[in-house]
Amino acid sequence: MITVQTNSDGALIEVELSGKVTSTDYANTLVPAIEAALKDHDAVRLLAIVTPEFKGYDLGAAWSDTKLGLSHWRGFDRIGVVADLGWVQTSVRLAAPILPCPVQVFSMDEIETARRWIRESLGAIHVIDLGGPCVQVSLMGKLDSEEYSQARSDLDTLLSNRDGFRLLIDLREFDGWQGLSALAAHFRLAAGHVGMLDRAAIVGDKSWQKMAQRMASHVLGARTEFFPSDEIQDAKSWLAAG
Numbered sequence: 001m002i003t004v005q006t007n008s009d010g011a012l013i014e015v016e017l018s019g020k021v022t023s024t025d026y027a028n029t030l031v032p033a034i035e036a037a038l039k040d041h042d043a044v045r046l047l048a049i050v051t052p053e054f055k056g057y058d059l060g061a062a063w064s065d066t067k068l069g070l071s072h073w074r075g076f077d078r079i080g081v082v083a084d085l086g087w088v089q090t091s092v093r094l095a096a097p098i099l100p101c102p103v104q105v106f107s108m109d110e111i112e113t114a115r116r117w118i119r120e121s122l123g124a125i126h127v128i129d130l131g132g133p134c135v136q137v138s139l140m141g142k143l144d145s146e147e148y149s150q151a152r153s154d155l156d157t158l159l160s161n162r163d164g165f166r167l168l169i170d171l172r173e174f175d176g177w178q179g180l181s182a183l184a185a186h187f188r189l190a191a192g193h194v195g196m197l198d199r200a201a202i203v204g205d206k207s208w209q210k211m212a213q214r215m216a217s218h219v220l221g222a223r224t225e226f227f228p229s230d231e232i233q234d235a236k237s238w239l240a241a242g
Contacts, residue, residue: 001017001018001019001020001021001025002015002016002017002021002025002026002029002030003015003016003018003029004029004030004033006033006036006037010036010037010040010041010044011037011040011041011043011044011045011077012044012045012047012118012119013033013034013037013044013045013046013047014047014049014115015030015046015047015048015049016048016049016051017048017049017050017051017054018051018053018054019053019054019055020055020056020057021054021056021057022057034046034075038075041179041181042077042179042180042181043075043076043077043101043179044075044076044077045076045077045078045079045080045118045119046076046078046079046080046118047079047080047081047082047114047115047118048079048080048081048082049082049083049111050081050082050083050085050088052084052085052108054083054085054088076099076100076101077101077144077179078101078102078103078104078118079099079101079102079103079104080103080104080105080106080114080117080118081103081104081105081106082106082107082108082110082111082114083105083106083107083108084107084108089105092105093105102142104117121141121143121144121146121147123139123140123141123142123143123144123147123174123175124140124141124143124147125137125138125139125140125143125147125148125150125151125154126138126140127151127154127155127158129158130168130236130239130240131240132240133162133164133165133166133198134165134166134167134168134236134239134240135155135158135159135165135166135167135168136167136168136170136236137151137155137167137168137169137170138170138172138173139169139170139171139173139174140173140174141173141174141175142175142176142177143174143176143177143182143186144177144179144181144182145179145181145182145184145185147182148182148185148186148188148189149185151189152189152192155189155193159193159196162196163196164196164197164198165193165196165197165198166197166198166199166200166201166239166240167197167199167200167201167239168200168201168203168232168235168236168239169200169201169202169203170203170204170232171202171203171204171206171209172203172204172205172229172232174204194221194222197221197222198222198223199222199223199224199225199239200216200222200223200224200225201224201225201226201227201235201236201238201239202216202224202225202226202227203226203227203228203229203231203232203235204226204228204229205228205229209226210226213225213226214226225238
């Protein structure tokens, strides 16, 4: 048996599994809930609570589970599994490295911790005043669009009395964006402040980040430089000079 509870904005689905789960449970309950959520969201977060009464899948349900995963391979933002059954925990941990999203296993007495984890952002944006005209924006983890709303407010407050600024973009702990909505928010944040930008330093280690610096030098209309992670102090000195 599968029961489904969806939060108010539809992006988070909590599922409870008990007894013997059949293909009918998937077809009539779980699949419609996930597909309805994906109509309005780039990805959904799934919390599966496996009760002690769970007896496993029948053959049809196992096949339905495989089809669901394959057809919506990129449709999950993160997956949490709450279970005390050892074989369930082991199965999830073995599958986690090949899944395209973060997966975490919790015991039944950690159910509220699991609910907090499934709701929390996996990333953060820190806006730091470096003094003078220099500002550091550190992108950390895998960002969702909500993080950009706070970052915009923080940056606007910091720049409210400035005619221009110099920007250090710290990508040392950046893992990417959670869907197209987060990527769009990133570009909106950049577009809203590009006219004030005097120069920018990008700090990171990935090849695409160095390529992004080259593209930014043409798009931003400001001087940009790329610095490896271990040269972040050099990046700050370059920004402050002149």
